[in-house]
Amino acid sequence: MTAPVPAELAGSEVVLDVGPVAHGGHCVARWDGRVVFVRHSLPGEIVRVRVTEGTESSRFVRADAIEVLRPSPGRVEAPCPYAGPGLCGGCDWQHATPATQRELLGAVVAEQLARLAGIEREVVVEAVAPEDLGWRTRLGWTVDAQGRPGLHRHRSHDVLPVDRCLIAAPDLPDAHTRTWSAGHVDVAVSSLGDTVLLADGDAVQGRARVRERVHERDFRVSAAGFWQVHPAAARTLVDAVLSYGRPAPGERVADLYAGVGLFSAFLGDAVGADGSVLAVEGDPRAVKDARRNLHDLPQVRIEAGRVGDMLARLPITPLDLVVLDPPRAGARAAVVGQIAARAPSRVVYVACDPAALARDIATFTEQGYALSDLRAFALFPMTHHVECVALLTRG
Ligand SMILES: C[S@@+](CC[C@H](N)C(=O)[O-])C[C@H]1O[C@@H](n2cnc3c(N)ncnc32)[C@H](O)[C@@H]1O
Incomplete structure (x- = not known):
């Protein structure tokens, strides 16, 4: 006998009271005892939802708010016509004021810290200008079957043709002047005004590497490699890292997952010729850029490779x-263990995912470290992403 197939719930509509925000860009509601993750809603609202994923036997189902019967005071009309049920998956909170978005992000970080690290702490997310639209200095378009650049629908490979992205920086090259045979078109604009357009990784406009400037220091960065996308992010994070880390002349420092050397440059300056910085990075392109960006700082040693392998191989000094x-x-437990084995008095952890951060903080706590302070920055307005900088100190 075959087991009965659980009834499909996708397409069902129901009116729900919306509860707290959850990590991932949705809020939690209950329907007949079942958890429903509702996109395009806000805590305290009453909304009609349409289920988008799930069956009678699912642990939780996903849904979209298709009608707002009692709005939250934090609700606004989404400025982007592509934001909303069944549309672009890029933004999660276009329907909330910037202040409401920061409250939601703070609640998510606090909830992750409480649930995964057992740390009760209020988290205030700091605004960084621009705090709503026109901030994204790097953007990847996916090309649809007709050659038009678009963005993915939420949790789908389906491409929604989008002629304009409102969170994109206004100076980004326009990918919509023609159709494409490439599958992906990436565009970038740097803080020094360099622009580049890549089709399947090849530069068809501008150079494949752009110049960025942070606090009077210049960096060469591959347009296809990692660089923070908010125009104020690199400076904001450097300042937060230096104020928490307080690197002093002569100190021995490690910068793990170093990218093109953003933090290593300022750490190298701070420790001076008598100190040392070990920078570890796994992407060969970024390592090449880092060697060039840091060539004037002989106190910075760059090791190419995976952080876990590198720390396991290097002597424990x-x-x-x-x-x-x-x-x-x-970073995960093995890397946290390798860091703790070097007994630094301060660890500054920059994190783009609060769940991973909370899990790693729990591991640091087992290794004798305590969370001394934490800042969170709204560096991805309209989305559920948030950047945290945590200071851990050895007890
Ligand atoms: C979030 S970025 C940070 C880069 C740099 N700190 C910055 O702010 O520009 C993470 C970096 O880690 C690198 N990476 C990812 N996994 C790695 C690993 N296991 N070992 C070494 N580097 C890794 C990526 O290539 C990327 O450059």
Whole structure:
């Protein structure tokens, strides 16, 4: 006998009271005891939702608010015509004021810290201008079957043709002047005004590397490699890292997941010729850029490779300060253990995912570190992404 197929719920409509925000750009509601993640809603609202994913036996279902019966005071008309149920998956909070968005992000970071690290703490997310539209200095378009640049629908490979993205920086090259045979078109504009348009990774306008300037220091960065996308992000994060890390002349520092050397440059200046900075980066393009960007700082040693492998291979010599800025998955327990083995008195953790940050903070706590302070920055307005900088100190 075959088991009965659970009834499909996608397409069902129901009116729900919306509860708190959850990580991922949605709020939590309950329907007959089942958890519903509702996009395009806000806490405290009453909305009619249409289920987008889930069956009678799903642990949770996903839904979209298609009608707002009682709006939140934080609700606004979404400025972008492509934001909304069934449309672009790029933005999550176009329907909320910037202040409401920051409250939601702060609640998410606080909830992740409480649930995954057992730390109760209020988190105030700081605004960074521009705090709503026109901030994204790097953007990847996916090309549809007709050759038109578009963006993915939420949780879909389907491409929604989009003729203008409102969060994109106004100076980005226009990818809509023609149709494309390439699958992806990436555009970037740098702080020094360099622009580039790449089709499947090849520069068809501008140079594949752009120049960025942060606090009077210039960096060469591959347009296809990593660089923070908000125009004020690099400066904001450098300042936060330096104020938490307090690197002093002669100190031994590590900058893990170093990219093109953004933090290493300022750490190298601060520790001076008598100090040392070990920069570890895995992307060969970024390593090449970092070697060039940091050539005037002989106290910075760049190691190419995965952080976990590199720390396991290098001798365990003491460090004063470790800065780490891992990708979304976080550093994970093995890397945290390798850092703790070097006994730095301060660890500054830059994180783009609050869940990974909270999990890694829990591991640092087991290794004798405590969360001393944390700042959070709204560096991705209209989306559920938030950047945190945490200071961990050894007890
Ligand atoms: C969030 S970016 C930070 C870069 C740099 N700190 C900055 O702010 O420009 C993370 C960097 O880690 C690198 N990366 C990812 N996984 C890695 C690993 N396992 N080992 C070394 N580097 C890694 C990526 O190539 C990327 O440059």
